[in-house]
Amino acid sequence: DAGVTQSPTHLIKTRGQQVTLRCSPKSGHDTVSWYQQALGQGPQFIFQYYEEEERQRGNFPDRFSGHQFPNYSSELNVNALLLGDSALYLCASSGQGWDTFGSGTRLTVV
């Protein structure tokens, strides 16, 4: 049984560009959450999707947006990238219970 899978694993983008990160939840999970983990910090909650709608949102600007598809997979989009967006982006999925995390996408903005 596959866990949470994220793609790509690493990504380098230029300041001002846009990026899309992808996440497939663990089988049987219908809720997807995204977290940003800057170097040396704990993960920060970005938002959570359930039934294809954003259910909760953390303290992140509108440049961060997401989407959930009918198969429960999800995308995280970041527009107008800043150097400060460089981080590990973690996807977590859950069902009736608690989060299972993927290995993350390492985004570097240059």
Added chain:
Amino acid sequence: AQSVTQPDIHITVSEGASLELRCNYSYGATPYLFWYVQSPGQGLQLLLKYFSGDTLVQGIKGFEAEFKRSQSSFNLRKPSVHWSDAAEYFCAVGALNTGTASKLTFGTGTRLQVTL
């Protein structure tokens, strides 16, 4: 607002020695508490969680944690550390929202170094 404090940024212990990582939380209701471990460049692995009941919870890899409501603490312990335990440890607090996990709030982490 919920928050988590991990007062120790970096801890070094000798292999075979005991370990205690501190975690203090702030939460308006009964907290759901977690400890995660992260190896370099990897995602988060759940060590253990506390929802209710017995305040001493057992986790994977020989870890345990004790919930103390009066001290707002949820410290992680291991009686004998192995070199493979070297990693970053995160304490987190969360809630359930209509039966599904709500957002987790993490501490800033404690980096554990194990000397041989």
